[in-house]
Amino acid sequence: MFMRIAVLFGLSFLFVAGSIAVDERFGVAQAQAPARTTPPAATTPAPLPPEKPAIAETKDKKESLPAKLLFAAKQLPSLGKAMAIGYYPRGCLSGGVPLPVTGPTWQVMRVSRNRNWGHPSLIRFLEKFSPLAAKATGWKGILIGDLSQPRGGPLPYGHTSHQSGLDVDIWFMPMPARVLSNDERDKLAFVNLVAEDWKQLDPKTWTPQHVNFIKTAAEQPEVERVLVNAAIKQELCRVEKKPAWLAKVRPWYGHHDHIHVRLKCPADSPICRAQPPVGGEDGCDKKALEFWFSDRVLNPPKPTTPAKPPRQITMADLPPACKDVLAAPARQVNQARGN
Numbered sequence: 001m002f003m004r005i006a007v008l009f010g011l012s013f014l015f016v017a018g019s020i021a022v023d024e025r026f027g028v029a030q031a032q033a034p035a036r037t038t039p040p041a042a043t044t045p046a047p048l049p050p051e052k053p054a055i056a057e058t059k060d061k062k063e064s065l066p067a068k069l070l071f072a073a074k075q076l077p078s079l080g081k082a083m084a085i086g087y088y089p090r091g092c093l094s095g096g097v098p099l100p101v102t103g104p105t106w107q108v109m110r111v112s113r114n115r116n117w118g119h120p121s122l123i124r125f126l127e128k129f130s131p132l133a134a135k136a137t138g139w140k141g142i143l144i145g146d147l148s149q150p151r152g153g154p155l156p157y158g159h160t161s162h163q164s165g166l167d168v169d170i171w172f173m174p175m176p177a178r179v180l181s182n183d184e185r186d187k188l189a190f191v192n193l194v195a196e197d198w199k200q201l202d203p204k205t206w207t208p209q210h211v212n213f214i215k216t217a218a219e220q221p222e223v224e225r226v227l228v229n230a231a232i233k234q235e236l237c238r239v240e241k242k243p244a245w246l247a248k249v250r251p252w253y254g255h256h257d258h259i260h261v262r263l264k265c266p267a268d269s270p271i272c273r274a275q276p277p278v279g280g281e282d283g284c285d286k287k288a289l290e291f292w293f294s295d296r297v298l299n300p301p302k303p304t305t306p307a308k309p310p311r312q313i314t315m316a317d318l319p320p321a322c323k324d325v326l327a328a329p330a331r332q333v334n335q336a337r338g339n
Helices: 059-064 067-072 120-137 182-187 208-218 230-239 244-248 286-293 321-327
Strands: 006-008 011-013 021-023 028-030 083-087 090-094 106-108 142-144 167-174 223-228 249-251 258-263
Touching: 067 321, 083 321, 090 321, 120 142, 120 167, 120 208, 120 258, 167 208, 208 223, 208 230, 208 244, 208 258, 223 230, 223 244, 230 249, 230 286, 244 249
Parallel strands: 106 142, 223 249
Antiparallel strands: 006 011, 021 028, 083 090, 142 167, 167 258, 223 258
16 A cells, blocks of 8 residues: 555556565566556656554564565664665665765755665765766766665565665766755656657657766676666667676666666675676577567556455565664664765
8 A cells, every 4th residue: 555556667567575576687576567558758756655654563563564664664774784684675774874865966866755775885886976977978967766765675665676775776867957956856757768669769868878877887896787678778789889787787677767776795794695697698689688579568468357465575574684673773864964
């Protein structure tokens, strides 16, 4: 009931445990593709979620409640050493650090969600990447979407991953020259780079600067994956001559209005579960790309029977250390300074 329906590649997916299997190559949910929808080039943002419910602090209540509600109720990070715990779609974050919502070459969007938290390695990456991206594209800076919640964990809507403080969404939109208000950051529409047929790029919104933007992200040594829409991956394969960084860029549902950057497990996080490497393939072979433009993906048959309600993720589905993260005292943080 607090889960938003993610607009993914013009398809709607509900990402929750019990109805999905984790694709080890990408670390994101693999699901059957439901009916296609066609959003306009500028996607109108969904309304803000309702207020977070009060949760009784009892052991029995915590064991039975969906983990997404327990983690969403924590508005501050835990005390303790910063660590990414578990796998990207099954984990949590100890000692999370906030990214300041406004920096010299970045602005955080959707600030009311309180998802500008990450492992220190992710914060350092964004502070380093934003001026590099600005220089590579000629933009003033970048617009940053969701990182993680203060203690990571499953989110009440919008993502299956983003749980261990190592994932971040970055918009395909230049940062404006002025500082946006919080209201503007919550309501500004995305820009879709993909044409209505979902098989090619939209020449009205796609620019060569977007190639440089993606390339700059993928070239960073700490980056494990950069997820993009399949039409974007197809174009990169066409214009680039098989550079090493292209193997990190992988197609996935959605990602027509942002890149999803995922970092490698940091050295200080021994129970962070690493994602399998992509190997020597660059993902540009015809067979690998054909799937994404097949009727199975773009025009799947409508289900004849209502879908079975999925099982919610509970604390038992997460690493045991996540219980300690959830129960830990809060650390007071100066959001403006990020410490």
